[in-house]
Amino acid sequence: MIPTPDGGRRGLQIVLGTLSLIPFASGAAGVLVGPRALPGVDGPVPTDVDSEYRYTHAMWFTAAPTLWRALPRIEEEAAAVRAVSAAVFLGGLARLVSWRATGRPHPVLVGATALELVGIPVLLAWQRRVARLASR
Template sequence: MRADSEKRLLQITVAAACLVPLLAGGAGILRSAEILPGVAAPLPIDLDSHFRYLSGLLFGIGIAFAFAIPRIERNGALVRALGLIVVAGGLARLVSLIQHGPPGSGHIFGLVMELGVVPAIMLWQARVARRFGR
């Protein structure tokens, strides 16, 4: 595959993947923990505040990944930093899975993104950067 074609495919993949934190984070900002099955208002104020804060962080991660897309071959430091944050969150989610059992399917999807897709994107970005001499 040509370097330009691989770069374009990586850009498309990152664009699709960053929809997850943008949509999940946006929903959490707007609806708080009520986006989760079985959670209904009224929520404790501190839980609502914390959930919306973490949703804002998730949304910000999506924005930052989107920012990296146009010059993905040059944005390795940003992709690695964001990836580290996402993997750290995935490891925290894994602790919950080990201690309490598997969560719902949406959270399993998140775990796959955090500990599978994002590390793969980080490695792929490094490969593309090397191909472009970065």
């Protein structure tokens, strides 16, 4: 990758915009389809699990528009990026708790956990770099 004087601002916008499609699609599927949107879930689930799953996915659905709003001024929108990133990172930690309590999840969810716990800190560092270079 060729270093840019702006820290890769455009690249960050593209990566965040693209990655934001994950919670948007997952949130929409979770609200509309419920837990059967998960890989490996074919049958009915308890009513309370369905309700909580759809509620939680409505929250995920809102993460994408929050990031989309921040993209044009990504160097100035650290608070929005941090807030969404914190929620995603904490979700990854919650997945680890579940993994320990109930066993290894489907490989898709293992990948999601890796993205949440490794990718998010990288994106936050990238955003901080872009913001620092923009303030010069």
